[in-house]
Amino acid sequence: MTTGPVSYDIVVIGGGASGLMFSASLDMRGRRGAVLEKTGRTGTKLLMSGGGRCNITHGGMIRDFVSAYGESGPALRKCLYRHSNQELAGWLEDHGITLADEKGALVDSSFIEDAGRVFPASMKASDVLNVLLDQAALNRWEIRRESDVYDLVPPSPDCTSWKVLTSHGVILADNVVIASGGITFPETGSDGSMLEIVRRLGAEVTEPRSALAPVYVEDYPYGELSGISLPDVTAVVYRQNRGRSGKSKPVRMTGDLLFTHRGFSGPVILNVSGYTEPGGLLRIQYRREFSELPRRMQKILEKRSAGPSGDVRTKALAAMLENDDFTVISADGNGMATAGGISLGGIDTSTMQIRNLPGLYAVGEVIDACGITGGYNLQMCWSTARTASDALSG
Numbered sequence: 001m002t003t004g005p006v007s008y009d010i011v012v013i014g015g016g017a018s019g020l021m022f023s024a025s026l027d028m029r030g031r032r033g034a035v036l037e038k039t040g041r042t043g044t045k046l047l048m049s050g051g052g053r054c055n056i057t058h059g060g061m062i063r064d065f066v067s068a069y070g071e072s073g074p075a076l077r078k079c080l081y082r083h084s085n086q087e088l089a090g091w092l093e094d095h096g097i098t099l100a101d102e103k104g105a106l107v108d109s110s111f112i113e114d115a116g117r118v119f120p121a122s123m124k125a126s127d128v129l130n131v132l133l134d135q136a137a138l139n140r141w142e143i144r145r146e147s148d149v150y151d152l153v154p155p156s157p158d159c160t161s162w163k164v165l166t167s168h169g170v171i172l173a174d175n176v177v178i179a180s181g182g183i184t185f186p187e188t189g190s191d192g193s194m195l196e197i198v199r200r201l202g203a204e205v206t207e208p209r210s211a212l213a214p215v216y217v218e219d220y221p222y223g224e225l226s227g228i229s230l231p232d233v234t235a236v237v238y239r240q241n242r243g244r245s246g247k248s249k250p251v252r253m254t255g256d257l258l259f260t261h262r263g264f265s266g267p268v269i270l271n272v273s274g275y276t277e278p279g280g281l282l283r284i285q286y287r288r289e290f291s292e293l294p295r296r297m298q299k300i301l302e303k304r305s306a307g308p309s310g311d312v313r314t315k316a317l318a319a320m321l322e323n324d325d326f327t328v329i330s331a332d333g334n335g336m337a338t339a340g341g342i343s344l345g346g347i348d349t350s351t352m353q354i355r356n357l358p359g360l361y362a363v364g365e366v367i368d369a370c371g372i373t374g375g376y377n378l379q380m381c382w383s384t385a386r387t388a389s390d391a392l393s394g
């Protein structure tokens with residue numbers, strides 16, 4: 001006897017934070033749903049987040065979140081407002097997760113305005129993962145590990161369902177939610193393989209690149225300052241490749257700069273890293289007097305601004321202090337997030353459905369939305385996953 005392909009109402013591709021937030025939000029009693037995860041594990045990046053402590057969201061009014069996602073922010077506004085940081089905090093509390101700020105002070109979900117970075121009070125990402133897995137199980141989701149999706153075939157007159165081609169055979173699904181993450185740390189399973197598939201289906205994909213990463217530059221002079229951090233530094237990224245509008249505004253952010261052996265790091269660099277491109281210009285503005293810099297750095301700057309006879313050229317030194325310019329080699333390939341992905345212009349953000357591909361949805365890091373550090377990326381996973389779960393609530 002031959003059996004046909006197994007059928008589901010909804011299939012989720014990816015058992016990371018966003019795929020699990022989606023399934024933890026959607027009760028499938030009376031329907032059939034499966035999460036297909038290519039590796040043998042779930043939530044691998046979630047477990048790495050915040051150094052294992054999981055900076056799950058950020059305090060503040062949700063309207064202030066929009067700018068944290070750069071050019072993608074306005075398109076995300078609807079999702080963020082509908083499913084906010086306050087809602088996420090309340091949901092976690094209802095599921096037994098007490099929250100705390102970075103210093104461990106307890107945070108009340110109904111008033112998280114001034115909390116800054118928000119964590120589970122246990123400081124254990126595994127507690128968050130366990131709640132998501134428990135709730136997904138209560139919602140009757142099957143989690144199928146080691147199920148690698150290698151292609152998708154849209155519905156046709158012959159077959160009115162999506163065909164999901166997996167390492168274990170064909171699965172039919174009325175709706176498919178892509179939650180396959182970005183491209184960094186590919187050993188976690190997030191290798192960008194689904195982006196090629198959706199591109200072939202006609203969805204617009206912005207080239208993915210590593211973000212929230214240290215940046216390497218040509219002739220980096222500060223290796224010996226490794227470990228030294230300077231607060232309140234501005235980093236400006238000038239982009240060569242122009243956007244579709246033909247214009248490319250420099251991206252400017254201010255925050256802590258960290259020198260490493262190989263390149264620049266620290267929050268200000270992580271936050272601009274997704275905008276850098278090889279050959280582009282990274283400008284560092286130290287925003288302080290020469291005398292306020294660490295002595296070792298003063299010596300390096302003096303050496304770099306010295307003339308052929310070794311004398312310090314004060315004008316060159318002042319100019320360097322104001323605008324220390326470097327040519328970008330690249331951002332480190334293993335950033336904490338991915339910039340680029342399925343373009344938001346091609347997604348209806350009131351449902352997260354990919355336009356022109358009915359029944360196909362995208363949530364989390366696979367979409368072209370990347371937040372700054374501070375819990376904004378997991379919040380984006382939550383807001384987009386919940387928006388899709390509203391749309392598919394049946």
Ligand SMILES: Cc1cc2nc3c(=O)[nH]c(=O)nc-3n(C[C@H](O)[C@H](O)[C@H](O)COP(=O)(O)OP(=O)(O)OC[C@H]3O[C@@H](n4cnc5c(N)ncnc54)[C@H](O)[C@@H]3O)c2cc1C
Nearest residue numbers: 014016017018038049050055149181189190364365375378
């Ligand atoms: C070191 C580190 C620290 C971080 N810290 C924070 C933090 O503190 N706060 C914060 O907000 N964000 C943080 N982030 C970012 C955050 O963890 C991610 O944005 C988030 O986990 C993305 O979730 P996701 O479900 O969209 O993707 P992922 O977590 O990447 O999950 C995608 C899943 O899809 C699976 N998959 C991929 N392709 C297929 C396929 N073809 N078939 C089947 N399955 C597939 C993958 O195996 C993977 O399990 C951090 C990231 C890193 C790497």
